[in-house]
Amino acid sequence: MLGGGFMARTHSQAARLAGAELAVIATSTMPGSERAARELGFETPSAGEDFSRHDLDVVHICTPNSTHAEQSLKALDAGANIICEKPLATDSAAARTILDHAQSRGLTGTVPFVYRYHPMVREARARIRRGEAGRILTVDASYLQDWLLGAEDDNWRVDASAGGPSRAFADIGSHLVDLIEFITDERIVSLVATTRTVHPRRGGAQVTTEDTVAITAELSGGGIGSLLVSQLAPGRKNGLVVEVAGTQESMRFAQEQPEQLWVGRRNGSQLLMRDPETLSTDAVRLCTVPAGHPQGYQDAFNAFIADSYAVFAGEKREGVPMLADGVRAALITEAVLRSAEQRTWVEVEEL
Incomplete structure (x- = not known):
């Protein structure tokens, strides 16, 4: 788990419910990592993003947006699938790079568009x-x-x-x-x-x-x-x-x-x-x-994480938001900014 804030808490709860072993957590500082490990139930706090020292199946990325692309690529290089908070990257070129890199390594990832899971x-x-x-x-x-x-x-x-x-x-x-x-x-x-x-x-x-x-x-x-x-x-x-x-x-x-x-x-x-x-x-x-008996946001998130893990294990699940959906979101975001700047209609680029 990268990050120790609200989204890391939400991810951790869902991961634990899905049967994950909560192995390593890293925040921006070692004291923060130690606190997060205690509070969220991770075995090992870490000061950095050296994934290669750990045999990880999945890396959850719950950090500020500008770090997502670099951290996603590092996790994929270490052989882990990724669950990356949106935006997958702050521009579509970087988002495409993540998708291409995952495919080249036989890995994949998901992006938490969790409202699909109501x-x-x-x-x-x-x-x-x-x-x-x-x-x-x-x-x-x-x-x-x-x-x-x-x-x-x-x-x-x-x-x-x-x-x-x-x-x-x-x-x-x-x-x-x-x-x-x-x-x-x-x-x-x-x-x-x-x-x-x-x-x-x-x-x-x-x-x-x-x-x-x-x-x-x-x-x-x-x-x-x-x-x-x-x-x-x-x-x-x-x-x-x-x-x-x-x-x-x-x-x-x-x-x-x-x-x-x-x-x-x-x-x-x-x-x-x-x-x-x-x-x-x-x-x-x-x-x-x-x-x-009401269901809500955490229930939707729990289902998303369970489906993500199932997909990583080779199973088929309906409607899972994959890395390509993260690229799609980046392309639409760029279309919105381009239209607002040019004050005109624009076409949304296809993946």
């Missing part, structure tokens, strides 16, 4: 795949948070040298786009975007990364979409919402109410609740407790 997301995807929605016409989607609302709010992600050239979109907009493409089984092929940096200074330093993003997108099947991303939306803690409208049926998933899926038709609508007795096979696979 059972009701899988149910929406299954209904669209069965044709129940008809042809996709529109997507109305948003991801709203408020944790960077004030100019006094600061975080390492704000600094482009640590977080990369995009903040709000790379951090949470990438989740939104991944979820849209996953649910609809379509690609965003072109887009026009505008961004705003509301607070030009935070923590006494100049800010170059965006606080808010608005996007109009065209889908591969001919539909259109409207996306709004903000880290400055008062009262919204993790407001990830995707609504898809087809010629026959609409569906709306809201991550803060993950146990339900709204389904709308012209002659009425209904609220589907997570119930293994009534859901699709793929959704039922991710139901870990009976209906009426």
Whole structure:
């Protein structure tokens, strides 16, 4: 495990539940590594990234964005598969290098687009795949948070040298786009975007990364979409919402109410609740407790890690976000930044 913060805690809990041996953890300092090893249950704290001294099956990368590419390549060189927090890299060229390097060494990796792992997301995807929605016409989607609302709010992600050239979109907009493409089984092929940096200074330093993003997108099947991303939306803690409208049926998933899926038709609508007795096979696979016993974010993360380990062991699992999905996210992020800079429509580059 590289890193000892919130995401390392989340990864560690899921890894332990999946049966992993928590061998080595490294943070930026030896005292930090020792603390993390005690708190998270790792056998050995380490001061650096010398993976070659350990026989590791998997390296989890939960460090600042700018370090992901270098650490991923080192882990692959040591013969380990990787689970790398998004963004896989802060530019698409580096992300492609990671994918190519993994393939050349017969290894692979995953990227935690974990909202795919809510059972009701899988149910929406299954209904669209069965044709129940008809042809996709529109997507109305948003991801709203408020944790960077004030100019006094600061975080390492704000600094482009640590977080990369995009903040709000790379951090949470990438989740939104991944979820849209996953649910609809379509690609965003072109887009026009505008961004705003509301607070030009935070923590006494100049800010170059965006606080808010608005996007109009065209889908591969001919539909259109409207996306709004903000880290400055008062009262919204993790407001990830995707609504898809087809010629026959609409569906709306809201991550803060993950146990339900709204389904709308012209002659009425209904609220589907997570119930293994009534859901699709793929959704039922991710139901870990009976209906009426809520599942949430950590449950989704646990399922993602378990699937990642299964894939690394040569098994097949449905809907696992792989390294190629990390490259895809980098390409869309670059398209968003390019469109905002040029103030025009741009095509999203294919992998």
